[in-house]
Amino acid sequence: MFHELGSCGYGQAMSNPPSPTLLSHFQAQLGPRGYTSDPRDLEPWLTDWRGRVHGRAAALLSPATVEEVQAIVRAAAEAGVALVPQGGNSSMVAGAVPPADGTALLLSLRRMRAIRSISGEDNVAIVEAGVILSDLHDAAEAAGRRFPLSLAAKGTATIGGLVSTNAGGTQVLRFGTMRALLLGIEAVLPSGEIFDGLTALRKDNRGYDLRQLLCGAEGTLGVVTAASLRLVPAIGSRTVAWVGVDEAPSALALLRRLEARLGEAIESFEIVPAAGVDLVLRHIEGTRAPLASTHRWNVLIEATAPQGAPAPDLETALAEAIEAGLVADATIAASEAQAEALWKLRETMSEAERIDGVAAKHDVVVPVSLMPELLEKGSERVEARFPGVRVLAFGHLGDGNVHFNVRAPEGADDRAWLAADGPAVSAFVHDLVGEMGGSLSAEHGIGQTKRAEFARTASPARLHALTAIKRALDPLGIMNPGKLIP
């Protein structure tokens, strides 16, 4: 039924390259701060964070207001020219890199960085798309509140990108992904209309939730220009521990034990294999091993308490877990500096891996109860099927989310191996995860690099519905072409 729409001429449109007239129009409209076609200015924004996907664009448009975004989208729609919205360009799936043919224009939201309001009384922050995550953290803290979403790229990732990709991070266990923190949204739709859904409401049942539709749409249904976000009370105290365990099931058992004992105090529960700790210690300056001996699995735990409440007694709970044989060794940070040092081990893991060499990376998720099986038996199956490869699986145990990375055999030419064997490895991993009721994208989205695998594994019903929605809202196909929709 959906395909009938195509017969009406709403197929995946080919967009036009921008004409000199259109570029002059944008240059005049946006001025020197809002427009550049200088290749040196564009260069940092044409390649993804991992340095694997390269695009081209004739110009970088940097509007400062939602009205300027609207004018850009209208002009682009009229000319049939595609736009690639971009925040911090920290996508792990090349979701913000323009197509290689150079037909699309880069639309940076980075100049829209106003924090429009923060209300402690409503526990709401209204922020523009270009606000950097760590700046929002600071602003919320200054208001005696907290924005409870964080991830390694917090110094560059922007709110617009985090909303458009439904970002996850290290506090999902307690607070959910961006979707759960998103109260309202302002966006320019492909039609050029401004969707002003920037409410500060806790409930709002006015039809289809366009806010939730735009969240995770990766810029393919419009340009997110601002969001209203839920804040939570500031942290009174936090306790950070590093725990060594011998088997992955023990880590899950520990999580459930701590949850029963400390309730919602457990915010983060991150699992890292010994090989991952090694990589970080080797490549990241100023890191050191937190435990005296090596353990097959390491868990980083953060527990918090609101201001005025007693600190959660993680120490006693861990001591009991050691006695019960679940935990081999553990250390609790005695200072904020120590806590930061433990977190650094976790947060620099992707960076350390990138320095070490390329890998076939997979951001997968399974039901939490199956996470130990994926970490251990799943890794064994991949290593058995592709002799010589080394699996490095780490991630958010409490969410069932594993960054399941497969590294080239020792001594192999990394890039040649990746080009030759990468697709088969990824297909194998995704099928494995699919058999376990999981998903091939937990938090990174689809972007460019997962599009083929998404097309291969998704059900026809899902693909038909996605395509129908895309065609309905962006009939000209001008919003972030080449991403997400197969």
Next chain:
Amino acid sequence: MFHELGSCGYGQAMSNPPSPTLLSHFQAQLGPRGYTSDPRDLEPWLTDWRGRVHGRAAALLSPATVEEVQAIVRAAAEAGVALVPQGGNSSMVAGAVPPADGTALLLSLRRMRAIRSISGEDNVAIVEAGVILSDLHDAAEAAGRRFPLSLAAKGTATIGGLVSTNAGGTQVLRFGTMRALLLGIEAVLPSGEIFDGLTALRKDNRGYDLRQLLCGAEGTLGVVTAASLRLVPAIGSRTVAWVGVDEAPSALALLRRLEARLGEAIESFEIVPAAGVDLVLRHIEGTRAPLASTHRWNVLIEATAPQGAPAPDLETALAEAIEAGLVADATIAASEAQAEALWKLRETMSEAERIDGVAAKHDVVVPVSLMPELLEKGSERVEARFPGVRVLAFGHLGDGNVHFNVRAPEGADDRAWLAADGPAVSAFVHDLVGEMGGSLSAEHGIGQTKRAEFARTASPARLHALTAIKRALDPLGIMNPGKLIP
């Protein structure tokens, strides 16, 4: 741009009346338990809960499996016949009542009432659409867990309806609406395809979130047949208090004070005016006033603690609030029976109001900080504009959600007044709420009864996007016609 779609012939389609052949087909397919055209069987399902909207239908289809639902949707699509999905028919906006012209068929999900699985380890329940909310409560409790969404209609409302309307209730303050508890969904799309999104995943970023799109779509984009839902640890102890305050701002100040003091222990914070308590005491058997004297505003508070954790010290916190002059009087339930009795005062309020007479009802929401203003000044403005009317405003203070009901002047013919003045009253209330940055539907949805006001107040961008999505996924217009989409 969206309107161009119409020129392609995908306008709001008029559906066909069911032919005798189609009815015979369904009768043969579904058998006597799954098909009836007996007016006595149909009668209870043709009128809304409030008894104000009446529809007609030639037959009631009651499939027992998702495959039967699929077969029904396919046959209906082929014949161009509309379907009205129905759960417990407890909609407050006549969202499940068929059109008066009798062209649509009723599609009851009530036979699909299997609880497919409950996993304590994953904290997930997978349940079919026809499961009644209180049955899910019981099943989760038996598994040592809790499904933390509850509302007055819990004995009749079904999971399918609760998902399709993004239901709220009395625990939104802590756990969010249904949307926040919805991990996965199974639905039959208008094309007849089964969308099998019944995952038990905490994260899943595979493109547009169809789960969130179907949640709150009121059956206009497909038939929800099952859902996977988040469970939380069982309650160890609960403390229920009834508090009298003299001014609405004191109630909000009390909430913020308790949150700072007891954190997430506060689950419910419901506000009720003196007149509301009066109505309940007058009309509902077995109720009695909880406090010795009458207070302008009353607050029902529930605080909980997980098993093994100490009970939240609501008593001390309330004693301090009395000393601080925020609270006039308070009582804490000393037993489960007393707690139930306090809750009964809140949960029977809609019932008491219905018995007392008709009212122009509004399920509105404003930012929490403006809730006291809406309750007090908002009520005054309505009573000043429409002399003689009596506003009864009560609801979920912690969510900013007010059931803002305007009752006819004393002695007036209720129904005549409602017909004559109701629309003007509603427009006035909705405009007032709109000025405050609020929404005309907090948790009841749009259904039939709010459709005109929704069309009047919604932005063109919102209406265009909704219409485009509806046309894209249901080009024949067979899913729950006459609801939501103006």
